[in-house]
Amino acid sequence: MSRRTAVQIAVYGIVCLAILLVPTFYDDAFVLNKYSRYLVLGILAIALSLSWGYTGILNLGQATSFGLGSYCMAMGLKLRTVPVHTGSAGLPDFMVWNNVDKLPWFWEPFNSMTFAIFAGIAVPVIFAVLLGWFIFRGRVTGVYVAIITLAVLVVVNLLIIDQQRFTGGFNGITDLAQLEIFGLTFDAYGSSSYYLIAVSLTFSLFFALAITKSKAGLILQAIRDQENRVRYFGYDVATFKMFSFAVSAGIAGLAGMLYTIVMEFASPTFLGVPLSLAIVIWCAVGGRQSLLGAMLGAIVVTGMQGALSESETFLDTWTLIMGFLFVVVVLFLPKGLAGAAEMLLDRIWPSAGNGNGRANKSTSRNTLPRKTEPAE
Amino acid sequence: MSGDTSSHLVLTDVVVTFNGFQAVNGLHMTVGKGELRCLIGPNGAGKTTALDTICGQTKPASGKIMFKGKSLNKLEEHQISRAGIGRKFQVPSVFRELTVRENLQVAYCKHTGVLANAFRFGRGQEADGLEKLAELVGLQGQLNTSAGHLSHGQTQWLEIALLLAQDPELILMDEPTAGMTVQETRKTADLFNRLKGRHTLIVVEHDMSFVKEIGEVISVMHQGRMLAEGTAQQIERNQEVREAYLGSGGITGA
Numbered sequence: 001m002s003r004r005t006a007v008q009i010a011v012y013g014i015v016c017l018a019i020l021l022v023p024t025f026y027d028d029a030f031v032l033n034k035y036s037r038y039l040v041l042g043i044l045a046i047a048l049s050l051s052w053g054y055t056g057i058l059n060l061g062q063a064t065s066f067g068l069g070s071y072c073m074a075m076g077l078k079l080r081t082v083p084v085h086t087g088s089a090g091l092p093d094f095m096v097w098n099n100v101d102k103l104p105w106f107w108e109p110f111n112s113m114t115f116a117i118f119a120g121i122a123v124p125v126i127f128a129v130l131l132g133w134f135i136f137r138g139r140v141t142g143v144y145v146a147i148i149t150l151a152v153l154v155v156v157n158l159l160i161i162d163q164q165r166f167t168g169g170f171n172g173i174t175d176l177a178q179l180e181i182f183g184l185t186f187d188a189y190g191s192s193s194y195y196l197i198a199v200s201l202t203f204s205l206f207f208a209l210a211i212t213k214s215k216a217g218l219i220l221q222a223i224r225d226q227e228n229r230v231r232y233f234g235y236d237v238a239t240f241k242m243f244s245f246a247v248s249a250g251i252a253g254l255a256g257m258l259y260t261i262v263m264e265f266a267s268p269t270f271l272g273v274p275l276s277l278a279i280v281i282w283c284a285v286g287g288r289q290s291l292l293g294a295m296l297g298a299i300v301v302t303g304m305q306g307a308l309s310e311s312e313t314f315l316d317t318w319t320l321i322m323g324f325l326f327v328v329v330v331l332f333l334p335k336g337l338a339g340a341a342e343m344l345l346d347r348i349w350p351s352a353g354n355g356n357g358r359a360n361k362s363t364s365r366n367t368l369p370r371k372t373e374p375a376e
Numbered sequence: 377m378s379g380d381t382s383s384h385l386v387l388t389d390v391v392v393t394f395n396g397f398q399a400v401n402g403l404h405m406t407v408g409k410g411e412l413r414c415l416i417g418p419n420g421a422g423k424t425t426a427l428d429t430i431c432g433q434t435k436p437a438s439g440k441i442m443f444k445g446k447s448l449n450k451l452e453e454h455q456i457s458r459a460g461i462g463r464k465f466q467v468p469s470v471f472r473e474l475t476v477r478e479n480l481q482v483a484y485c486k487h488t489g490v491l492a493n494a495f496r497f498g499r500g501q502e503a504d505g506l507e508k509l510a511e512l513v514g515l516q517g518q519l520n521t522s523a524g525h526l527s528h529g530q531t532q533w534l535e536i537a538l539l540l541a542q543d544p545e546l547i548l549m550d551e552p553t554a555g556m557t558v559q560e561t562r563k564t565a566d567l568f569n570r571l572k573g574r575h576t577l578i579v580v581e582h583d584m585s586f587v588k589e590i591g592e593v594i595s596v597m598h599q600g601r602m603l604a605e606g607t608a609q610q611i612e613r614n615q616e617v618r619e620a621y622l623g624s625g626g627i628t629g630a
Contacts, residue, residue: 215497
């Protein structure tokens with residue numbers, strides 16, 4: 001293991017530990033719930049960092065996977081609501097209001113919570129593999145991938161709103177039971193949910209880190225750099241891209257499930273264009289080529305949004321301030337906060353081998369000027 | 377043509393058209409196993425296009441491409457690569473954002489599956505081999521430098537090293553010495569002479585002194601066809617080649 005990797009694992013571990021320790025200092029239910037929400041969005045940013053930052057797939061429809069995961073969890077929890085408020089057959093309330101008299105076949109398996117949790121990851125993954133098959137086998141690249149994924153997001157969103165009888169439409173799925181597994185109840189406003197989310201975040205972060213550190217991760221980065229060259233080494237580029245796309249979707253699906261637990265409902269806004277584009281901004285601010293950077297970017301940006309919009313002074317101007325900050329980051333920190341941190345670390349402590357992501361001493365001796373990458 | 381070696385790569389009547397323009401027009405070529413074949417010809421003769429069709433970047437409109445007795449016509453680029461064909465591009469094509477070491481790791485492609493690579497970590501036994509390769513091309517001091525920071529000549533060397541890491545049976549080289557100094561060109565010639573025999577090489581080159589130094593058999597292309605094939609002396613004496621390409625000064629004057 002290289003020194004750089006060791007330092008990285010240590011830093012990632014410390015951050016995760018710090019996140020896990022938060023409930024020992026704050027036990028205000030409202031604050032913990034708020035922080036849980038930010039952490040979930042952090043997981044979502046990790047997912048995009050994997051596909052965008054490491055593979056170069058700008059997925060503007062990351063919220064599709066997030067929403068699908070969220071709805072799977074909501075369906076499982078909805079069937080556990082006690083008592084089921086309306087209907088003699090024990091149907092979810094919105095179905096009764098929409099004159100559905102029998103539980104639809106695709107709701108049936110969600111009677112099992114195990115299935116619901118499994119589906120929360122499997123459905124987004126299968127969806128991503130199918131979509132990825134068309135996109136990457138067809139060798140669609142660059143901005144067209146962004147357009148297709150965004151269009152798919154809009155389609156899925158409309159479909160969910162339109163199928164009100166089965167999905168609750170605009171209102172989403174509300175009035176959910178609390179998740180219970182292994183005798184543990186996860187209350188949205190308790191530390192149990194916070195721990196569940198913090199552990200999931202740690203797991204997602206290290207899982208994604210392991211992928212980027214594997215040889216497959218290296219090949220993904222090579223694909224981001226020069227997709228065509230990779231083919232001539234015998235790697236099937238489309239399969240590697242589908243892999244990255246699908247893993248990213250799986251992580252986003254997990255985040256979606258957790259979001260349902262924290263918010264206690266699922267809504268079509270979870271598959272909204274605004275959320276989907278916000279993920280891109282979090283990654284850009286935090287540094288898309290760093291999993292930790294992207295995650296912290298999401299937490300910092302959503303945290304600031306929360307703080308600014310809640311404070312009376314900035315009530316009218318908070319969107320303006322956020323916009324200004326994004327412009328500053330994009331203009332001056334093309335690699336986001338993570339890139340800035342690495343550069344700073346390189347200045348203070350050049351021997352850490354952290355410079356510019358990879359350059360070491362031999363580069364600093366190199367007479368070539370250091371190239372700054374244009375933001376994409 | 378060297379008749380004693382079994383034919384490794386056979387191109388039969390290959391035609392490539394771009395919007396009606398025939399870049400390659402009925403090309404025949406047979407390359408024996410372990411042979412080092414030089415491909416020369418004036419600009420626009422179709423040399424690079426010929427390499428493109430072999431490695432799958434361009435699909436031929438008609439004709440057959442056989443490698444080790446199997447047709448390459450229907451295969452995709454990565455499948456052709458897995459069959460044992462490697463390519464160096466005219467414009468050096470490396471992964472600029474990755475370090476030299478990472479470039480070599482990607483090029484070392486004994487396992488090409490996703491899952492086979494998802495559980496492959498760190499350096500292991502292959503690292504030593506890759507470091508030796510870097511030494512061979514003089515990049516041992518730049519292992520942790522990102523490839524984007526290398527000079528043009530170093531980038532050329534890196535791509536040659538990538539091919540060596542890939543270790544394909546058939547190596548296609550498109551102008552490997554472009555941008556190299558005289559010494560570097562000589563070093564390349566040495567390297568190619570060592571590769572000959574173990575690998576089959578097809579080298580597209582303009583530098584005639586380099587071609588004479590490495591090539592046993594030289595193929596001359598002109599207007600999408602094979603104009604002549606033979607040793608340097610034979611090519612030099614060939615009247616058609618002189619008219620099309622070399623000029624009256626002979627092979628050294630080109």
